[in-house]
Amino acid sequence: MSAVLEARRLGKAFRSYRSELQRFATWLGWPVRAESEYWALRDLDITIDAGESVAFVGQNGAGKSTFLKLIAGTLKPTEGTFALRGRVAAILELGLGFNPEFTGRQNATHAAGLMGHSAQHIAAAMDGIEAFAEIGEYFDQPVRTYSSGMQVRVAFAVVTAFRPDVLIVDEALSVGDAYFQHKSFERIRQFQREGTSLLIVSHDRAAIQALCSRAILLEAGRVIRDGDPSDVMDYYNALIAEREADTVRERRHESGRSQVISGTREAEVEDIALHDADGQPREHFNVGEPVELRIDIVVKTALPRLVLGYMIKDRLGQPVYGTNTHHTRQELTEVAPGKLRFNIRFPLSLGPGSYSVSTALVSTDTHLVNNYEWRELALVFSVGNEDKPPFVGTAWIPPQIEIAAR
Amino acid sequence: MKQLLVAAWRYRNFIVSSIRADFRARFGRSKLGATWMVLQPLAQASIFAFVLSEILSAKLPGIDSRFAYPTYLLAGTLAWTLFADLLGRCINVFVDNANLLKKIAFPRIALPAIAVGVAITNAMLLFVATSIVLLFIGHPPTWEFLWLIPVAGLIVAFAVGLGLLLGVLNVFVRDVGQVMSVMLQLWFWLTPVVYMPTILSPSRAHILALNPMSAAVGSFQQVVLYGQRPHLSTLLPLALASVILLPLGYVLFQRAAPEMVDEL
Numbered sequence: 001m002s003a004v005l006e007a008r009r010l011g012k013a014f015r016s017y018r019s020e021l022q023r024f025a026t027w028l029g030w031p032v033r034a035e036s037e038y039w040a041l042r043d044l045d046i047t048i049d050a051g052e053s054v055a056f057v058g059q060n061g062a063g064k065s066t067f068l069k070l071i072a073g074t075l076k077p078t079e080g081t082f083a084l085r086g087r088v089a090a091i092l093e094l095g096l097g098f099n100p101e102f103t104g105r106q107n108a109t110h111a112a113g114l115m116g117h118s119a120q121h122i123a124a125a126m127d128g129i130e131a132f133a134e135i136g137e138y139f140d141q142p143v144r145t146y147s148s149g150m151q152v153r154v155a156f157a158v159v160t161a162f163r164p165d166v167l168i169v170d171e172a173l174s175v176g177d178a179y180f181q182h183k184s185f186e187r188i189r190q191f192q193r194e195g196t197s198l199l200i201v202s203h204d205r206a207a208i209q210a211l212c213s214r215a216i217l218l219e220a221g222r223v224i225r226d227g228d229p230s231d232v233m234d235y236y237n238a239l240i241a242e243r244e245a246d247t248v249r250e251r252r253h254e255s256g257r258s259q260v261i262s263g264t265r266e267a268e269v270e271d272i273a274l275h276d277a278d279g280q281p282r283e284h285f286n287v288g289e290p291v292e293l294r295i296d297i298v299v300k301t302a303l304p305r306l307v308l309g310y311m312i313k314d315r316l317g318q319p320v321y322g323t324n325t326h327h328t329r330q331e332l333t334e335v336a337p338g339k340l341r342f343n344i345r346f347p348l349s350l351g352p353g354s355y356s357v358s359t360a361l362v363s364t365d366t367h368l369v370n371n372y373e374w375r376e377l378a379l380v381f382s383v384g385n386e387d388k389p390p391f392v393g394t395a396w397i398p399p400q401i402e403i404a405a406r
Numbered sequence: 407m408k409q410l411l412v413a414a415w416r417y418r419n420f421i422v423s424s425i426r427a428d429f430r431a432r433f434g435r436s437k438l439g440a441t442w443m444v445l446q447p448l449a450q451a452s453i454f455a456f457v458l459s460e461i462l463s464a465k466l467p468g469i470d471s472r473f474a475y476p477t478y479l480l481a482g483t484l485a486w487t488l489f490a491d492l493l494g495r496c497i498n499v500f501v502d503n504a505n506l507l508k509k510i511a512f513p514r515i516a517l518p519a520i521a522v523g524v525a526i527t528n529a530m531l532l533f534v535a536t537s538i539v540l541l542f543i544g545h546p547p548t549w550e551f552l553w554l555i556p557v558a559g560l561i562v563a564f565a566v567g568l569g570l571l572l573g574v575l576n577v578f579v580r581d582v583g584q585v586m587s588v589m590l591q592l593w594f595w596l597t598p599v600v601y602m603p604t605i606l607s608p609s610r611a612h613i614l615a616l617n618p619m620s621a622a623v624g625s626f627q628q629v630v631l632y633g634q635r636p637h638l639s640t641l642l643p644l645a646l647a648s649v650i651l652l653p654l655g656y657v658l659f660q661r662a663a664p665e666m667v668d669e670l
Contacts, residue, residue: 014668015665015668020578020579023578023665024575027658027661027662028661069508072511073511074507074508074509074510074511074667075667075668076663076664076665076667078664088511090509090510090511092509092510093509097505097506097510099427099430099431101430101431101435102427102430109423110420110423110424110427113419113420113423114420114506114510114512115510115512116416116417116420116512117419118419119419122419
């Protein structure tokens with residue numbers, strides 16, 4: 001396979017000078033040192049093969065967008081080189097440069113011209129753009145009468161009217177309504193099948209795994225992981241979790257006990273992990289996979305009664321499933337100090353997405369009587385749909401569909 | 407340089423549609439639409455001609471007509487408007503299009519090209535309106551008017567050279583735009599558009615000689631009012647300034663381009 005993009009020691013610095021006069025002097029060849037220099041990217045060596053789809057992940061400020069802007073050509077590299085083969089199209093911001101007084105058709109012509117297409121080319125593609133946008137007679141109305149969704153439809157239709165060799169998408173995948181999202185996804189997949197390389201920046205694990213065969217994790221302007229999307233995302237999530245734990249610890253220093261972990265602490269969760277069927281702790285699981293939630297607790301003083309509760313919440317904090325050992329009639333009485341382990345096995349009948357587990361150690365079925373420990377976000381894990389037919393929602397309810405003539 | 411022109415040619419479609427967009431945005435939702443493109447300059451020229459001929463019917467040397475001064479004013483305004491309009495556009499062209507520059511890759515030269523296109527179209531509309539008014543006041547355009555084309559070309563070259571230079575600097579030091587809007591007003595009064603250079607005392611008159619624009623304005627007046635070809639030697643400073651500023655602006659634009667988007 002031939003490389004469609006080869007970046008060698010690519011770097012981008014944002015410089016500021018004590019006075020702008022010094023900057024002007026550098027253009028004339030005067031060797032003035034910048035007062036401060038911020039390297040958004042440094043020493044990047046990345047080769048991307050034709051037809052390969054790569055996701056760039058990392059925290060804000062890691063340099064993902066800077067890299068894509070360099071490739072798209074809006075920013076110029078400070079050092080290093082990159083070679084691109086083929087035509088590049090970038091979806092950095094949809095609907096940019098649209099004039100509200102113009103009709104959708106006029107704006108489409110204008111925007112396609114901005115991408116460098118010739119008049120004949122654009123005229124030939126116009127029917128396709130109109131059909132893809134699906135906004136009916138609004139296409140010939142001024143854009144100021146559009147809803148934001150309609151504007152996005154036209155913009156996306158224009159950018160993807162011509163198949164590029166490299167398509168750059170910066171967090172713009174979740175545009176418009178669900179129907180149009182689906183449609184735009186399908187168009188991107190179609191491009192991939194026809195050989196387009198896709199470079200995306202996204203935080204959406206499901207989108208990354210659906211579209212990309214490779215992920216690159218950037219941190220402080222450098223590549224720190226490059227490989228299979230699911231491995232890279234696991235590493236990334238662990239990195240974030242570590243960082244979040246740090247902040248929690250900091251918060252605890254300041255205010256004694258934070259809201260995140262509350263209670264009298266006579267019993268505490270020492271360790272919590274979600275294990276797969278092989279007993280390995282993991283952070284990412286497949287839909288429907290059998291798992292085991294392992295919770296290790298420490299009992300510090302003798303307790304008359306002990307109930308463990310747990311709750312699985314979705315990304316938005318909505319409860320998905322929760323129960324406790326009181327409801328399962330497994331409450332413990334006259335507990336001596338020591339260590340206990342709870343093994344909770346269940347099939348992971350959840351839809352794709354990110355979930356958290358909260359735990360509660362109490363004396364009855366509510367935490368209001370004797371609350372030993374209440375722990376929010378004790379564990380974060382994600383679920384991806386790797387082998388099931390596509391579906392939406394947080395629940396995995398496998399259907400059996402029978403179709404018969406009648 | 408060649409690369410730049412090729413890029414601009416490749417984007418001609420976009421440049422033309424952007425020029426059209428500029429006008430449509432200005433007149434788009436008005437009832438008379440495109441008619442305003444002519445009506446507006448026509449109104450301006452008519453007011454100059456008919457109001458001023460009543461108030462200021464000063465005779466100019468060698469012309470025996472009460473429309474002499476308005477004609478003089480129309481000619482000078484034509485030249486000055488082309489210059490000021492184009493210079494102002496070039497100074498703000500990168501700052502005003504910051505969003506586009508940051509998000510879409512296209513040859514940056516397209517932006518000044520659009521500014522030139524819009525300014526020239528504006529000037530041509532004003533020229534048409536001026537010609538109509540001249541016809542009415544019994545001063546019809548002559549073949550000598552063709553001399554306006556090369557002089558206008560010099561004005562464009564000068565304005566683009568200076569504008570590109572200041573436009574690039576304006577990205578990094580925004581005060582440039584502010585200072586220039588004041589400077590342009592001062593510059594207007596240092597150019598004999600509304601007054602005759604002869605009213606100045608000889609000691610002050612050579613200030614005008616230092617101003618390249620006074621020769622350009624003077625040439626327009628010479629052609630329109632007296633129907634004579636311009637004194638080419640007076641245009642030498644303007645030509646020289648263009649020859650220096652245009653490459654300078656171009657080089658600065660080239661050198662600054664990589665850092666420009668970082669600062670927008």
